[in-house]
Amino acid sequence: MSEKPLFEDIKRILIEQNREPAEIEEIEKAYLFAKRLHDGQYRVSEEPYIIHPVEVAKILVGLKVDSHTLEAAFLHDILEDTDTQPEEIEKLFGKDVLTLVQGVTKLGKLQFKSKEERQAENFRRLFIAMASDIRIVFLKLADRLHNMRTLNFMTAPKQQKIARETLDIFAPLANRLGIYKIKAELEDLSLRYLEPDKYFEIARLVSQTKADREATVKILIDKISQDVKKAGINAQITGRAKHYYSIYSKMKRLNIAFHDLYDITAVRVIVDTEKECYEVLGLIHSQFKPIPGRFKDYIAMPKGNMYQSLHTSVIGPKTKPLEVQIRTWEMHEVAEYGIAAHWRYKEKGSQKANNPTDMQFSWMRKLVEYDKDMTSAEDYVNSVKLDLFSDQVFAFTPNGDVFDLPVNATPVDFAYRIHSEVGNKTVGALINGRIAQLDTKLNNGDIVEILTSKTPAPRLDWLNFVVTKQASSKIKQWFKKNNREEHIDVGKNNLEHELTKAVFDEYTKNGEFDKVAKQMNYVSAEDLFAALGYGETTLNKVINKLKKPESTRGVGENFHGTSRKKSEKDIIGLEGLMYSIAKCCSPIPGEPIVGVVTRAKGVTVHRMDCPMLEHIEPERLMDIKWSGDNTNRTYNTTIRVETAEKIGLLKDIIAAVSDNGTNITYASVKSKSGKVGIIELGIELDNIDTLKKVILSIQAIPDVYSVKRIQTSYSTPNMPKRNNGKARHNKNPKKKSS
Structure with missing residues (x-):
């Protein structure tokens, strides 16, 4: 193959762009150097490897990037795929070109736990480098675009993986940078491999x-x-x-x-x-x-x-x-x-544009800020994808400063985007001059004024509606640093409630909590309990890592029984929050529910008609609902059956319950005057429809007078006991009863 033909098209375009002859000569020098080093190397397509850097350079010539970026385009795989040392590149092409090449070079032979962790770390390095020099992302986008154009030579699983990665990260990145030509082609090529039937049908x-x-x-x-x-x-x-x-x-x-x-x-x-x-x-x-x-x-x-x-x-x-x-x-x-284009205009002026300091690209600086807040590469990349590469809304401060946020962002997200201290001190918000709830979704063009207090006091229930990782991370950080002892108690109490005291005590005795803490990257069991208390981790994550204790084996489902099978997907509106099912009314999936924010135990889930709600301040109530994703999870409730006093009737009732696939957790039998028996059954079931079937089955038994669900009695220092179920029900828990 001749030395120069591959470069001729690029050279022609450079001349049309009125590039200086010395500039073109340096770019050609990089091409010839790369061609010599890649000689004998071939891609999966069986093309000479040099074709790839040439095509990357062609894409970048179309963007009219500077000569150093074009030199780096030819050299971008040199460090990874040849024995060339960084010092040689710096000597031949300068420090600037070396920095660009290193910015797009993947990690070497460092050890990682998984391919996913390695890839996440690659992205983290790319984003951090990009924040310091925008030309690095030009190189990476052009590199990815040519790889997508030749993806047909890869195996199907690799096509799917690369296309998904492109659609999740590189296409949104091109969109965020406004490079429509690259963004559109990346999206179309990704669709071709992820949804080929739909792609060709639309075509x-x-x-x-x-x-x-x-x-x-x-x-x-x-x-x-x-x-x-x-x-x-x-x-x-x-x-x-x-x-x-x-x-x-x-x-x-x-x-x-x-x-x-x-x-x-x-x-x-x-x-x-x-x-x-x-x-x-x-x-x-x-x-x-x-x-x-x-x-x-x-x-x-x-x-x-x-x-x-x-x-x-x-x-x-x-x-x-x-x-x-x-x-x-x-x-x-x-x-x-x-x-x-913006970068080119600024290069023509007196101010360099490599470092993105413009207001329009202030989001790039957050790539560095996120790195300080996230504990792992995976968390970092997920945060970038969610906060920076999702669809955006733009909201203004009263002074006219504009902030970009993901769709569905709230005033709390806005406050934390301004500054973490503003977020921590937030007590209210005005949207376009009107008082608004803190969970209100912002629209494009909204003018948002954050009302603050003198002392920071974020609320744990904010985690229910904030959508930016920045906000949720700062809220969790605040709770992590403050009231540690209280959080330890909350975490321990909630875990003990989930496992039962006997199981909890056995785990404590055999050191199981310390083992799980280390598995989850906490120093001690106390750190694990504190993380549960302030919402950094969830009960399900902890319970899933616990080894089932000997004392519970062969004892039915005590380890995971009743409400202990809750997952983060059970209830819409409580994602990421610590919560428990109220014992007073024992709500079941399928019936209306409401959340009550407590001081020490996160959120308690009540039935909408629970008498206890009459005594709760409206601002402590949260709108929530069952997600419908409650398969294979059970919840506790109690039913009372009035019967004739007849031998064998209890056996028939238990059989009726069991025939509906429902477990009985306890049973008590009492006598009432007039030869009437009272049977109370604690049962485990998955939803309200199952409860209705159980009640109908029992009602069909001869000599059964009545069947009804009952609530547990309750009392508090400031609350009278229920009077035979005649306490007033607050039908609208969002308003105080008069």
Whole structure:
């Protein structure tokens, strides 16, 4: 193979971009060096390995990156795949190029517990490096894009793994940086391997409907062209079909078929000035009826990745809805190339842009901040995916500072995004000048004012609704540092309640809690109990690691019985929170429930009609509901059966309970005046429907007078005992009873 042909296309583009001859010479030097070192190496596709760095460089030339980035593109696999030492790269190409190459080089032969841990650490290193020099992510995105283009040579499992990773991390990263051209191709290629049937079906439908769409769009384009020409506006007007993954996502999100989508094709109008954007918008709306609620002004309020355009949807020719985007040429370049275009503009000026200090990219600095808060690489990567690569909303402080947050973020998330101290001292919030609940979901453009107290006092129940890892991490940190002894007691009490005192004592005696603590990376059992108390870990995680004690083996399901099979998925609204099932009313899946925030035991789950709620302050109540994911889990309740005093009747009742697959935890028999027997049964069941079946089965037994569910008696220092079940019920627990 000749030395230079592979470089000729790149050289031609560099000349077209008016690059300096000395600059082109240095880039070619890097190509020749890489070609020599990769000589004899081949990819899975059986192509010479040098093809890969050449294709990566071609992608980056399209982004018009600087010469050092292009040199690093040719050299980016040198340290990993050859015997070349960093010192040689620095000597030949300089410290800057070496830093870029090292930024995209994977971890070497360090030992990790799993492939997942190694991959997570690779990502953590990439993100941290990216935060210091944005060019590193240009290299990594181009590298990933070419790998995706050649993914057909990989095995099916590897295709799935790489495509999933691309869709979860690299495509959202390209989107966050505004590099639409790379983002769209990464998404489409990922869809091709993750959902091949859907990918090819959408491709077929787009192709089949192309002629009809183009005919409709041509009419619209011709009309707009006439109007802008009359107005003396120079404009380029084109139509384009949206990329396949965008179509797939919308079909999935709205649960509609392909033929129900009306904005598969968008018309794009590019003009010279911002003023002309609004003039063209007026011309279009004067000719075609705008669809209410579909206008978005991203010029006045740009997206977080600097994207600017006017978006409107109109009823076009043949009464078909069409989307129109209007932007300037400069906006168009930023829309296509995102931060790469922004970076170039700043390079032309006096200020270097390698270090992302601009307000638009302040989120990059959080890549470093997250690293300080997260205990493991997996936690770090999950936090980045959730907080930074998910869909965003943009909210403002009263002073006009803008903060980007994930969709469904709340004022508490907003407060912690400002500063951890603001979050810890939050007591309330104003949204657009109105008092709002702290769990209110923020919308784009909301102006949020955080009300604070003088002393920090976050609430554990905030973990129920915050969506950013930053907020949940800071809340847990605060509870971890404060009231340690109280948290130890709470954790011990809740664990003892789950396991029963006898089992808990046996575990304590044989040191099992210390063993589990070390397995979960805690120093001692006390640290484990404290973590349970402030919500860092859950009862299920601890119980699943405990070795079943000898004293409980062969004793039915005592180890996991009744409510002890709860999981984090049992109740919607309590994810990640410590909670327990109220003994006073013993709620069962399928019936309305409410959460009560307690001082020392997290959240207690009550039936909505529990008499105890009458005495609870409304602000301590939480809206919760059963998730429906309660399979193979059991809950306690008690039923009372009134019968004739007859030998053998108890046996029939127990048989009726057992026939419904329900366990009996205890039974008591009493006599009542008039030869009436009272049987109380404690039973374990999975939901309210099972309870109804049990009651009907018992009622069908001859000589059974009545069957009803009963509640446990309760009393507190400030609360009178129930009077034969006649205590007033508060039907609306969200309001104080009068």
